[in-house]
Amino acid sequence: MEAVSLGLDIGTTAIKAAAYDAQGRIAARTEAPSRSIGDGRGRSEQDMTEVWHGVCTSLRALRDKLHDRPIASLGICGQGDGLWLLDKHGAPCGPAMLWNDTRAARDMAGLEASGALDAVGLASHTALWPGTSGMLWRWLEHNEPDRAARATHAMTCADWIGYCLTGVIATDFSNATIPFLDLHSRRYSTNALTAMGCESLAPKLADPRPADSPLGTVTAAAAAATGLPEGLSVNVPTLDLAAMIVGMGLQQPGDSMFIMGTTAVVNILTDHVTPTPSPVGASALHASSDAIIRIFAPTTGASAFDWFAGLHPLSLSGTNAGEVADKLNALVRDVPPGANGVTFLPYLNGERAPFVAPEVSASFHGLRAQTSKADMGRAVMEGTALSLRHCLTAEGHTVDGPVKLAGGGSRNPLWSQIIADVTGTEVVVTKDSDHGLWGAACLGAAAAGLGPVASLTQRDEELHHFPPDPETARAYDRVFTRYMALSNATRATARTLSLSEDHP
Structure with a gap:
């Protein structure tokens, strides 16, 4: 029986998983809801353990649909930005702060007016918003210093799920770019970190790696929770938007695309x-x-x-x-x-x-x-x-x-x-x-050594x-x-x- 490649997309409102055959056809697909927490005053958070349980539910349902069909690889993408923190034991430091959290808006306006954000622009060529990791870290240090002090690792949603599956902490270049990465050196910018007053965040950031490289393999504990085979190859997780671009076959300078989704x-x-x-x-x-x-x-x-x-x-x-x-x-x-x-x-x-x-x-x-x-x-x-x-x-x-x-x-x-x-x-x-799921699956397959991404993404589409x-x-x-x-x-x-x- 032909093996399938899995794609996992952890969104803000839904967790999706799909299995693909070698021609890019969907063999099975599942979806589980994902809950956000807000208060109408800018707060937007998710319970990190609850998100992991949603992933387990979605993957186990997918595995059930596949019956005994062999699985070759797993690729992961997810919502970007935000601030997902772990303590020294690898446990969540409270809820994750999401990309659409706006509690740092006033602080950001002050930094912008002072010119402090210029260093960010000169590094990552990005106009910041309040839900980026640096702004959220500043808010947390000021408003919840004990929680910030417990943090040992800072990551994104997809990185968190990659860690839950493999026990390895890593981030890819797409997720790492905003707000601190220098586009030319492809290293975190000391100037940007210093200008934002985020020196204390720097040692908590994982060094970026390509998304088509292996993160690790599914642990015995994760296999029991998800129904996936122990030892299954997993890629370095990536940004959902980056996975979608991969899934649409966009690789070269000059390629462009629009999304008319909720945003x-x-x-x-x-x-x-x-x-x-x-x-x-x-x-x-x-x-x-x-x-x-x-x-x-x-x-x-x-x-x-x-x-x-x-x-x-x-x-x-x-x-x-x-x-x-x-x-x-x-x-x-x-x-x-x-x-x-x-x-x-x-x-x-x-x-x-x-x-x-x-x-x-x-x-x-x-x-x-x-x-x-x-x-x-x-x-x-x-x-x-x-x-x-x-x-x-x-x-x-x-x-x-x-x-x-x-x-x-x-x-x-x-x-x-x-x-x-x-x-x-x-x-x-x-x-x-399904381009995000398909892109994630192709990145996962590439990380498992099944071929280059550019070849894997080719499929017939109407x-x-x-x-x-x-x-x-x-x-x-x-x-x-x-x-x-x-x-x-x-x-x-x-x-x-x-x-x-x-x-x-």
């Missing part, structure tokens, strides 16, 4: 960046090649679609996401590009790319007495696409070839066409939605192409000019109001 992401692969004190977006090293991934992750993507549909439960509700999309598409299909003068700024959760502004909020502009619900719905779909173009413009990037589109929004043909027309580039969509319509693209040039003017003004206004509220 939106623009990813551009390059072979060189010139770090600056005040960069736009973030950077991460590729999981298995020498490329650098430039990452722009607006906080709002398909969640804007869900939000707008939720405001109209009588006309836009449905039993599933596809039914809701069909209803909204039918509503907005005949609205012309530009939504009859209505512009939606999609800052429902603040913004982090192509600028960092947690205080900015979403808004509609151009509303008049004759504005319809259809106009507003079209503007919501356009606003998220315009934010992708804003990211490309901020980077000064010109897309030369087709761009792959992933995420829930990619399953909406009308939205895919809007994105193609707004950005002026051909959009290519695959019906497969592709759908959405070329931009030239006339519509020209119309969106004018719409984008309007969008930029409104975005700049809104950002300045939000900043002024925020300062006035801080200093009555």
Whole structure:
């Protein structure tokens, strides 16, 4: 019986696992929920032991579906950033602080104003946000010093699960990049650590290794907990986004892709960046090649679609996401590009790319007495696409070839066409939605010596192409000019109001 390669993706809300045959076909797949803890005041945490138990549940269910089929390897990816701490005994130092925790926002604003974050930009070419490890460590040392003092190892979610499975602590270059790695030396930057006041964090960070290299093998205890065979090869865990890029076959400088998931992401692969004190977006090293991934992750993507549909439960509700999309598409299909003068700024959760502004909020502009619900719905779909173009413009990037589109929004043909027309580039969509799992599985297989990543990721996929319509693209040039003017003004206004509220 042919052996399968496993992929594991530990997300913030779900833990997914899948088994693949040699042709990249899914032999079995499972999913378990993952619970976050918040208080409405910026706290976002997860119980580390609970996450491990969720992984065990998902892997054991996958093993049961496979029956006695042999397993060749396991590859791991997971949510990035945040702060997952272990004590000297290898036990969690309380709950993990997640990538979307904002308790350090005020501290970060102060560091930014003082110029202290310039060293981070000059090392990793990344504009920080509050949920990165350095900012969370500063918050912890100030607010929970006893917990910080117990910490011996600092890691990411995927690293934690890799440790639970193998007993080995390691991180890959993708996860290690933000916020302290120097992109040129590929070592942690002393200047960045010192500028952020994180010298005490430095000895707790694991030296980075390639994600297609072996981490270790599944221990007897982990085998008993998960149902996996003892001694199974496991790769050095990687960032979920990096695994997705691998799974989509993006390896070379010039490759690019969009994600229209709950949040939106623009990813551009390059072979060189010139770090600056005040960069736009973030950077991460590729999981298995020498490329650098430039990452722009607006906080709002398909969640804007869900939000707008939720405001109209009588006309836009449905039993599933596809039914809701069909209803909204039918509503907005005949609205012309530009939504009859209505512009939606999609800052429902603040913004982090192509600028960092947690205080900015979403808004509609151009509303008049004759504005319809259809106009507003079209503007919501356009606003998220315009934010992708804003990211490309901020980077000064010109897309030369087709761009792959992933995420829930990619399953909406009308939205895919809007994105193609707004950005002026051909959009290519695959019906497969498992690229993170597939990428993780390929990295795991490569680490087990089953072949190079670039060869392992090749599989047959059904592709759908959405070329931009030239006339519509020209119309969106004018719409984008309007969008930029409104975005700049809104950002300045939000900043002024925020300062006035801080200093009555």
